[in-house]
Amino acid sequence: MKTKMDTNAKVAEKAMDLDDVLVNELGQFGRFQLYNILLVAAPMVFSALLNEYVFSAGAIPHRCHIPECDPIVDEAIYSPEWILNAVPKVGEGFSSCWRYESINGVNTTIDYCPAEAFNRSKMLDCDYGFVYARQNSVVYEFDLGCKEWLRTLAGTLNSIGTLLVMPISGFISDRYGRRVTLVVSLFNVALIGLIRAFSVNYPMYLTMQLLQTALGGGTFSTAYIFATELVGPKYRMAVGVTCSSMFALGQVVLGGVAWLVPDWRHMTLILFVPCFIFISYYWILAESVRWLLSKRKYEEAREVLEKVAKVNGKQISDSSMQALTSHPTPILKKTSSKSNLIASVFKSSVLLRRVCTTPVWWISTTFIYYGLSINSTSLSDTMYLNYMLTGAIELPGFFTALFLVNRLGRKPTLSGGYFLCAACNIAFAFIPVDKTIIRLCVYLLGKYGIAMVFTSLYLFTSELYPTEYRHTLLAFSSMVGRIGSIVAPLTPVLREYWLGLPSILFGCMGLISGLLILTQPETLGSKLPDTLAEAENLGTPESKLKQVS
Structure with a gap:
């Protein structure tokens, strides 16, 4: 009897799966999806501008x-x-x-x-x-000379804000919808950025720095959801890489604006005031279909689905529409809980090793990724160009990973990216300062390597955990990984002790994570594990997807 109920529940769930409708009827990537991606591309670019502290509070001689x-x-x-x-x-x-x-x-x-x-x-x-x-910096205006730890606090508070934004944007998103979350985030970015441009002292500047990311840092993740959720499985990773590329493009834009408008107050106004334009998205952007369905707003979901079909030149059948917009089958009471998760982790040595390993990858990745971006401004006198180049080099890194991850596998792509990054950073620490071009090329090659890792790590981490615990453990790894981005803004201070010390730290972290990648099984060609037993068996012949001839 229990088996029959489980089967019926799975059938009902399958009948209501939006991915099936996208694949079979609406189209996995049509004009509507393209229009949606183009709309949210601009907010994703603007989300990178939150890192402007690299210039406004950057070190000056x-x-x-x-x-x-x-x-x-x-x-x-x-x-x-x-x-x-x-x-x-x-x-x-x-x-x-x-x-x-x-x-x-x-x-x-x-x-x-x-x-x-x-x-x-x-x-x-x-x-x-x-x-x-020079006199166009926060450092000059608020007299932060020889107060490096205080100066770098701006970057640390910026990263702490990205941690605080998770529960805030999560609450707004669940309660009021993805569209409201995106508009509110962008409005906060614009308003707080406007206020910060008129800071009268450094404590006010720091407070606004924290509030801006804590209340507006959800822009990229919300825009990412809009871009990917209506794309079919076949194109979802490619669209995800494209979204990451928009963030990289935003870093190039940030460097360009800072170069053209070096005065920090004027630069802040130019960067953030245009975000007020995105208030119009409340009327332009269609609400998330998946959110509407989850909240049983079926009439609104029906309107969006019909619009998708019309724009894509497709038709959605009445049976599919009915299956998606009818009341779902009552969900059986969950047997998992927080205590069960903790117990399962400690009972399974395999799962325990992964729970201890994956957060290290995330800490290393965010530490190196943001650390290289922040320290790029001190490579030479052309700090604006250096920052733009470290953003631009991410683009080939992202698409290299997209090409390799489904051909060579997850482990070679990730470990290769880590080892390349580690080798470049360690070598960079010992290259003479007067070898400017060589130093820049090696530095950019290191950023290229960590960009390969950044876009592949989410996929590999999610594939290592069973369905029952996947979201929780993936979120745990990502949250712990924020430690890396919080510490990264402090690394320029280490240059006072030795110019190569930040690079050595980046190299060591990359080397450790690259080795830890090799301790986990390859997931390419394996079935996504639903149970703990399947997760433990990853890497064995039984875990591989069976090829149908």
């Missing part, structure tokens, strides 16, 4: 103000001819945070500042303020 020789701070030149008489030499440049003690009784002027005027055996802090190389 600075030194101690020398009142014996300098004019007032705002009129002082960053690198006058006499600077090494008053400030210690460091590498090819001079110290940012120390100066020599002055000797009383030696006459100095703005034009005359001899070495004899300073006691070169004793160094002092910058008690008289700082002189900055």
